[in-house]
Amino acid sequence: MLKWFKRAILIVVLAFFLFIGLFFAIRNGNVISLDLVLWQAPELSVALYMIIAFGLGVILALLSSGALLLRLEGKLRKQNKQIIKQQAELDNLRKANLSTELAERE
Template sequence: MLKWLKRVLYTILIIFFLAVGVFFAIRNPQLIPLDLVFWQGPELSVALYIILSFTVGACVALLISAIAYLRSERQIRVLTRKYEKARDEVDTLRKASITKELSVGKE
């Protein structure tokens, strides 16, 4: 039931932001050159530069979050191996303890 509500909300948000973007592009048709320290970009509209900056920012954020995700997955694998090794060692010690108790009990 909540899936359709989530989809509707996402659709409304996407339509809203697209409408704001189109309105911004229509209201700001002037061309501006992008002048950085070592590079001067072509004359493009303000809206296009803003859309490009948001797109580059989203890509950088996805890349950084993917790196963090891969690091955490690697750490989970390492810790799982350590846990399994410790669990095996505890099982071995328990078996040795039970065997020792049984052999002492028979005497």
């Protein structure tokens, strides 16, 4: 039941943001032309430029967080290998210590 509730909330939130985006696009239909230093952008509505900027921001955020995630996963793999190696070394030391204690008792 909780899974169904989470999906319902997600759908409501997405519908809300879609409504806000449509309202923003309708209210900001003015056509403008961006004049960047080296490039003249075509004439588009303010809302379309805002949506493009938002989309590019989302893509850049996903790429940067993906790169960070890959780096952290690499570190995690390296540390897991190190833990396995140290665990094997600890097991060997315990066995060696146990065998010397048994030899001393005999």
